């Protein structure tokens with residue numbers, strides 16, 4: 001079959017210029033234009049959606065690295081502290097001693113479990129803010145929504161996952177920092193990271 005014969009059906013489909021669904025020698029039909037608009041529109045929407053996903057992922061990874069840093073600031077601050085007060089040398093009383101009124105006074109690990117033995121929170125959400133803090137015990141500026149929740153507990157050396165050990169009951173201590181972030185216009189903070197370690201001293 002020759003080339004001319006193969007082309008013939010195409011001529012039939014095109015039909016006459018001016019009839020609905022057909023195009024003239026120099027233009028596009030309404031259907032072609034509509035289809036092109038749809039194709040371009042879908043393409044643009046996909047690009048916008050991809051951009052949004054990228055920005056969300058980027059924000060999450062920035063927040064995750066900020067959270068890791070805030071956890072490590074506490075770890076660095078407390079890593080060299082003795083487990084119990086260097087002056088009294090006693091396991092009890094647990095928590096800050098009488099003359100230790102703020103984080104700048106704390107000189108042993110159990111001080112960071114607070115007066116009630118249930119931990120301390122360093123947060124930008126407090127009024128006035130008392131955190132988050134860095135390893136030098138200074139409040140880090142421009143950290144709206146961020147908090148460090150620090151707890152200290154004794155652990156059973158043979159079963160460190162046992163959460164029922166009373167404060168002061170053993171010699172082995174574990175520090176845990178939970179870092180939370182409350183996004184703008186949200187009321188509930190999100191846990192961003194959790195780090196814990198056995199006190200080495």
Ligand SMILES: [Ca+2]
Nearest residue numbers: 085097107108
């Ligand atoms: Ca102390």
Ligand SMILES: [Ca+2]
Nearest residue numbers: 085095096111
């Ligand atoms: Ca103490």
Ligand SMILES: [Ca+2]
Nearest residue numbers: 113117152153
């Ligand atoms: Ca405790």
